[in-house]
Amino acid sequence: MSRVLLVEDDPAVREGARLALRRQGHDVAAVETGEEALVQLSSFRPDVVVLDLMLPGMPGLEVCRRIRADSALPIIMMTAMGDDVDIVLGLETGADDYVVKPVQARVLEARIRAVLRRVETAPSCDGGAATAEAHGELRIDRAALTVTWEGAPVVLAPSELRLLLTLSAAPGRVFTRQQLLETVWEHSYHGDARLVDACVKRLRTKMGEPPRQPRYIQTVRGFGYRFHSPQ
Numbered sequence: 001m002s003r004v005l006l007v008e009d010d011p012a013v014r015e016g017a018r019l020a021l022r023r024q025g026h027d028v029a030a031v032e033t034g035e036e037a038l039v040q041l042s043s044f045r046p047d048v049v050v051l052d053l054m055l056p057g058m059p060g061l062e063v064c065r066r067i068r069a070d071s072a073l074p075i076i077m078m079t080a081m082g083d084d085v086d087i088v089l090g091l092e093t094g095a096d097d098y099v100v101k102p103v104q105a106r107v108l109e110a111r112i113r114a115v116l117r118r119v120e121t122a123p124s125c126d127g128g129a130a131t132a133e134a135h136g137e138l139r140i141d142r143a144a145l146t147v148t149w150e151g152a153p154v155v156l157a158p159s160e161l162r163l164l165l166t167l168s169a170a171p172g173r174v175f176t177r178q179q180l181l182e183t184v185w186e187h188s189y190h191g192d193a194r195l196v197d198a199c200v201k202r203l204r205t206k207m208g209e210p211p212r213q214p215r216y217i218q219t220v221r222g223f224g225y226r227f228h229s230p231q
Contacts, residue, residue: 002116005046006030007037007063008078009055013101017050020105026112034058038066041073048074048112051095053086061086061093068094072157074115078103091198096159097185114186118158133168136230138207138216140168149207159184159195160203167217167227176224200225 004026008014018030029044031037034055040046049067053060064075077095079086087098096118097111132141139148145161147154156164162184167175175183177193185195204214218228 001025001027002047002112003027003029003044004112005037005040005044005049007032007034007049007055007060008052009033010052013052013103017103017105017108021109021112024109032056034060034063037063041067041071046073048076048115050076050078050108050112052078053083053090054080061089064090064093064095068157070155072155072161074118074158076108076111076115088194088198091194092201094157094202096157097195115158117186118162118184135168135171135216140164154206156203156206159199160206163196163199164203164217167225168229171227171229174220174223174226180224196225 004021006014006017006021006028008017008030009032014030014032018028021028029040029046031040032055035058037049037051038058051060051063055063060077064077067073067075075095077087077090077098078101079090079098080101090098096115099108099111132139132143137150141147142165147156147161147164163180166180166183177196180196181187181193184199187195200217200219204211204217207216209216215230216228218226220226
């Protein structure tokens with residue numbers, strides 16, 4: 001049974017989502033404010049956070065920022081339909097995925113299961129191959145699912161880690177955004193390229209990539225992204 005921390009100030013939305021998730025077998029802690037959510041992180045110890053961006057008191061973006069400052073805990077944000085700016089800001093702040101309100105229970109459940117699978121599984125090397133690899137200052141251990149930059153550990157959210165593992169498994173290969181959505185986010189239909197672009201931006205920042213001339217994750221204009229391994 002997975003533990004879901006639901007942060008939503010609208011009582012009707014909160015209770016509806018809580019009941020739907022409980023029917024799916026999740027253990028749910030539902031709170032109204034960002035301040036309550038931060039307290040629940042240590043006491044409830046959730047496996048995933050479902051976070052509304054529009055909260056009283058501490059905004060959802062600040063809650064997301066504080067969680068992501070020292071944790072790879074998966075975050076799915078909820079946003080009102082048409083709030084494209086909030087979606088981009090939330091993704092760039094560290095959210096792994098998002099759903100649009102009014103939330104459909106089956107969509108929310110599918111996104112939760114997908115993000116939890118991303119925590120549990122990752123692209124692996126061929127049988128017998130070495131699991132640790134060095135790319136200049138960047139070191140990736142596929143068995144331990146750890147990444148270091150210049151010897152220091154890099155804390156990556158599940159989507160960031162899977163994106164890096166997917167790209168680096170095939171240096172030089174160009175992946176389209178749709179291919180990455182299907183592989184990393186398991187979004188086969190109606191994928192949102194903003195998920196990929198925001199995740200690449202976060203990943204580049206954590207890896208110390210210069211924004212104008214990234215060495216590792218390179219943009220192939222009009223197509224997508226590829227991983228370059230400096231030798």
